[in-house]
C-alpha cells in the first residue's frame with residue numbers, strides 16, 4: 317500500500333505488538349515500511365511518540381540501513397546498470413528512453429508513482445550488458461523500447 321492520506325491504525329497495531337520489547341526498532345521500521353511503502357516523517361514521529369524512541373535514533377537507523385527508504389517510491393522499481401560494460405553498450409540511451417517514455421527521471425519516480433528508476437553500477441552480469449532489473453526480474457541485452465514494453469505490461 318502506498319499511502320496518500322496516512323492511516324496510522326495499522327501502525328498502531330504493529331506498535332502494540334512490539335510494546336515493551338527492547339531492540340525492536342528494526343522490525344518495527346520493517347513492518348512500517350511494508351505498510352506504507354516507505355517511512356514518511358509522520359510515521360517516524362508516530363513510532364517515536366508511541367514507542368518512546370527518540371526520533372533522532374529512528375532516523376539514524378533508517379538512514380544507516382539500505383533497506384529503508386525515507387522517500388516514496390513507485391510501485392515498480394527499474395534498476396538500470398551504468399557500470400562500465402553497460403555504459404559502453406548503451407546504458408545512457410536506456411536511461412533517456414525510459415525517462416521520455418515513462419516520465420521517470422533517473423533516481424526519481426513518475427508523478428503517479430507507478431515507476432521509480434535507480435541507476436546502479438555493475439550487477440555482476442557484464443556479459444549480458446546492457447542490463448536492467450525490474451522488480452527483481454533481469455533483462456539482459458536490453459534496450460529502452462524492449463524495457464518500456466515489458467514495464468508497461470506490469471500496470
Ligand code: FES
Nearest residue numbers: 397399402438439
Ligand atoms: S557493468 Fe552492468 S552488469 Fe556489470
